[in-house]
Amino acid sequence: MDGVINKGIEQFVLLIADEETWCRIKNQAEVPYMCFIQTEQYPDSITYDLVMAASDVLGLEPADVLSGFGRFWAKYSETLGYNSLLGLSYDDFDQFMLNLDDLHSRIALSFPGSKPPSFKVTCNEEDGILNVRYRSHRPGLSPFVEGVFEGLAERFDVDIRIDHEQVDSEDDTEKYRITRQSSPATTDPARGRCPFSGTDGFEELPESAED
Structure with missing residues (x-):
């Protein structure tokens, strides 16, 4: 890792x-x-x-730790300068998601030894739903991935609903449907909220450090 x-x-x-x-x-x-x-x-x-x-x-449950860290990571990674380092610039959530695999591919080239996951993201032009196929040789990280999606939505100030679909038993591919919403989701008040008191949104992020 x-x-x-x-x-x-x-x-x-x-x-x-x-x-x-x-x-x-x-x-x-x-x-x-x-x-x-x-x-x-x-x-x-x-x-x-x-x-x-x-x-x-x-x-906390391990899944809650991973989900909370995923939300944090979506914003913390922005402070690491990956986008400027790799010559990337994304203006909105959909654009970032559609280029997620390209971002990880460039990271793999820039950081030898890195084994990033793969993302195949497509957008349904009729309803705007993003279909994501995620694959990684590291098992059990789906809560982290969902947390990252939620954190990115917060970062770009959009409301989304994430539906985690079945796992492809042939190659362990995780499937997600991400729907943009016109108003905040109300089906589950706990969904998409950090399980740690007083940290919702992670407005205050620490400075990046090398050591």
Whole structure:
């Protein structure tokens, strides 16, 4: 896993909790590193262990940790300068989503050793629904992906509904239908909201750091 992801988890925990909580999570996950370097590669097991430890220490389901981190990541990643570094500029949610796979492909070329997921995104011209096919060799990250979609919607100030469809048993492809809504969704007041008190929207993001 890219070090920037583990560094992002650290920044996420520092935002919703404090340094002591992060140290507890890191110790429980038995992380053998003093700090994470954003450009380095780390075993995927470390990231999974951090999520499970965060779940235990924060008293949340692992899926909630992943979803909350996904929403945070959608905004935090903007502070990392990927768009300017890769010469990319997106003005709206649909444009960003339709170029999501291109973004990850460029990241893979710019950061050797990176193994990003793939996204095939199409838009139905009649109703504007985005159909997303997500595939990754890392299992169990669907809540994170949905959280990223929700965070991107907040970033571009749009309201969406996400329907997670069946998993393609042949190649483990996850399928999503993303519908733009004219008004905020009311079917489930908890959906799309960060499970951490006082952090809805993640307005205050920490500065990016290399160490």
